[in-house]
Amino acid sequence: MPHKPFKAVIPAAGLGTRFLPATKAMPKEMLPVVDKPAIQYVVEEAVDAGISDVLIIIGRNKNALSNHFDSVPELESNLVKKGDQDRLAKVQESSDLADIHFVRQGEPKGLGHAVSRARAHVDDHPFAVLLGDDLIDERDKLLARMLGEYDKRGATVIALMEVDPEQIHLYGTAAVEPTDDPDVVKVTGLVEKPKKEDAPSNLAIIGRYVLDPKVFDVLEHTEPGRGGEIQLTDALQELANMEDGGVYGVVFRGRRYDTGDKVEYIKAILQLAADRDDLGPDLRPWFKEFAAGL
Numbered sequence: 112m113p114h115k116p117f118k119a120v121i122p123a124a125g126l127g128t129r130f131l132p133a134t135k136a137m138p139k140e141m142l143p144v145v146d147k148p149a150i151q152y153v154v155e156e157a158v159d160a161g162i163s164d165v166l167i168i169i170g171r172n173k174n175a176l177s178n179h180f181d182s183v184p185e186l187e188s189n190l191v192k193k194g195d196q197d198r199l200a201k202v203q204e205s206s207d208l209a210d211i212h213f214v215r216q217g218e219p220k221g222l223g224h225a226v227s228r229a230r231a232h233v234d235d236h237p238f239a240v241l242l243g244d245d246l247i248d249e250r251d252k253l254l255a256r257m258l259g260e261y262d263k264r265g266a267t268v269i270a271l272m273e274v275d276p277e278q279i280h281l282y283g284t285a286a287v288e289p290t291d292d293p294d295v296v297k298v299t300g301l302v303e304k305p306k307k308e309d310a311p312s313n314l315a316i317i318g319r320y321v322l323d324p325k326v327f328d329v330l331e332h333t334e335p336g337r338g339g340e341i342q343l344t345d346a347l348q349e350l351a352n353m354e355d356g357g358v359y360g361v362v363f364r365g366r367r368y369d370t371g372d373k374v375e376y377i378k379a380i381l382q383l384a385a386d387r388d389d390l391g392p393d394l395r396p397w398f399k400e401f402a403a404g405l
Contacts, residue, residue, distance in 0.1 A: 115235060115237070118166065118236045119241060120165075120238055120239070121166070122168045122222060122240070123170075123243055124170030126170075127139030137175060139243075142370070144379055144380055145383050148179060149244075150179075153242075153246070154208050157254065159249065160252070163210055164210050165208075165209045166214060166229050166232045168228055170219060179205055182203070183202065187202060187203065214228055220341055221335070221341040222342065223340070223345065223346055224330075226330065230324075233327075242318025242319070244318060245367060245369060245371075246367070246370055247363075247367055250366070253365060257319060257361050266357050266358060267321065267347065269298065269316055269320050270320070270360070273314060273315075273362070279305065279307055279315060281304065283304065284305055284310045284312060284314065286301070286311035287311075287360060293362075295360065295362070296314070296360045298347075298351050301347050301348045301358075304337065314362065323356065330343075
């Protein structure tokens with residue numbers, strides 16, 4: 112029988128310490144990438160893949176997130192009076208994107224704990240987890256491909272990306288076996304942030320997952336792991352060992368922007384701005400002049 116519609120879960124309860132002092136009062140997910148906050152790109156990605164029900168996991172002092180996706184009658188009225196239809200459309204776009212819900216995580220006890228907080232809302236629906244630090248270029252349909260693989264294989268699907276072995280200690284890493292598709296692998300093991308010499312491959316887990324609701328039962332008895340936190344990676348390892356379903360990985364070869372790192376965040380802004388029709392023509396010549404003067 113067809114499964115229930117997919118839902119999306121976006122964990123956004125982190126403290127954003129790498130971007131202090133900017134994130135002292137502003138959630139890191141609200142940092143602008145060109146002219147939209149990072150989290151809006153993530154919600155748009157879920158909607159573009161056909162998901163209309165989105166749950167955002169928030170922590171303390173994250174009210175700016177819910178405010179952003181709410182309507183602002185005073186601002187909208189002011190723009191109507193000015194006849195500024197372009198800006199009005201942009202303001203209304205975020206509040207009309209999807210059916211967006213919020214739940215608090217309480218203590219930041221790890222990604223696995225954050226995902227477990229979605230249980231009451233997700234119920235028995237399959238769901239996608241999208242991390243706000245990883246922005247996937249809208250031209251590369253990663254999530255839609257992952258949803259299709261879930262339908263095809265009836266199993267959990269995670270996104271993997273080849274990275275420099277010198278950087279593998281920054282990621283969860285997968286041991287894999289090939290399948291009939293060169294871009295899809297069967298995951299046989301997972302290691303959270305291994306040393307280079309201990310890594311089973313150079314395939315890193317990036318922030319996209321499509322999960323069966325049975326993951327909630329696994330998370331219930333998952334003990335705290337690395338850093339004293341409940342790791343989603345540990346729950347995925349248990350799912351990979353199950354005979355019923357298992358875990359598959361889609362190897363992503365497209366454009367990904369890591370906005371959790373300062374340098375990569377700046378690169379993301381420059382790349383996305385340069386690719387835009389309204390900004391690129393002025394920016395690209397300036398880039399060349401600037402680079403020539405270094």
